[in-house]
Structures are given as C-alpha cells and as structure tokens.
Amino acid sequence: MSPPVVLTIAGTDSSGGAGIAADLATFAALGVHGACVVTAVTAQDTTGVRAIHPVPVAVVAAQLDAVLEDLAPVAVKTGMLATPEVVRLVAERCADRLLVVDPVIVATSGAVLAPAEVVAAYRDVLLPVATVATPNEEEFEALGRPGGRVLVTRGGDIATTNDHGTGCTHSAALAAHLAHGADLATAAARADAFVARQLQLSKDWTLGRGRGPVAHLHTPTEGEPR
Structure with missing residues (x-):
C-alpha cells in the first residue's frame, strides 16, 4: 500500500x-x-542565521505545480516562506488540503526571519485558510495572538540546549499524523510525544558551538503508532 504524500514548502x-x-x-x-x-536558501549553523536568499516566486510556483499535479499530497506543511508573494501563492494553491502552517517569523535564538509585510501576509491571507498553525510564543505575539486552530509550540519539557529545529520537527510530525488520518487532537498529542522523544535522544549531544539540533535519528519500535 502506498504511503500518503506530505509536502513541505520551506527553506x-x-x-x-x-x-x-x-x-x-x-x-x-x-x-x-x-x-x-x-x-x-539559508546559510545558518547552530549559532544563528548568516544569510537568507529567497527563491524567485516563479520558481517556487513551478516546484509547487510539479508536486501538486503529479503526487497529490494529502497534507501540506509550510516553514520559511520568505516573501509575501510566496505566502499568497501558498494560500491560493493549498487551501483545499490539510494545511499545517508553521509561521517562521522568529527563530528560537531570537533572530527575526521575516519582515513586517510577510507577517501581515501570514495573518491576513494564510492563517485564515490553514487547518492549524504552530507558532512559537514569539511568533504568536508577532501575529497579534490569533485565534482559531493555533497550537503554540514551546519546545517540550526536556532540559537541553539541543533544540534547533524543534518547531519544524513538531509541525512536520503534526502534518504526517494528519495525513495518516488522525484527528487534530490525536495528531497533536502524537507530534508532542515524537518531539519529546527526539529531544531526549539528543539532549546530551555536542554538535556545533550553539544550540544543537534536535535528533532526527529514529528507529520505530514494533507496534509503535505512526
């Protein structure tokens, strides 16, 4: 049996x-x-973001058309969208699918990753058509504390500085579980459990000079729910 397809639109x-x-x-x-x-395309390491090069909207649209027309993804998950034109493109093309919006506006390090016009496009165009949004606390505030289906991600309760990528991992896990047919509450609980397990796995790693990555090593155990 073929697996469901999930599309990430991100940097x-x-x-x-x-x-x-x-x-x-x-x-x-x-x-x-x-x-x-x-x-x-970003230049970044565990200490922060050094440079961001947005992909032209026409190239983003061509990639999006290629996937939507051929693979028919069940769910779409967004990350860094970089420009208001891309935010609007995603809202237009993906509103008819399960849509998990991770509004990448402020990094865990505090770095601002999106200008005001991108924030406005998220708030006014993309969030209204999202199945669920997963901002971190700083992003929730930057978006004006939106209502509706919003899950504010806080990085779990694991004591570690190896949490780079926690928000991306959480929203991707949420999209995957929704694609498997779980309802939102179940998908959210399973995504939280997945992130907690990955943070536990990487909590003592020494990778990089800053906030290390959350683990993406994973071997499912027999009978584990997906």
Missing part, C-alpha cells in the same frame, strides 16, 4: 537541523512520503 538549513532537512527526516520517520518546495 533549507545548511546545518541540517531545521527547515526542509528536518521536515523530510520527520516525514520518513513517521511513514509518509515527503515532497519539497524550496522557498529560500
């Missing part, structure tokens, strides 16, 4: 901890086929 992370790298690894761990649309 790259050269450190491998967040963005598309985290999303695809999470999808694979949770039994869905991951497709991707690259919206931005």
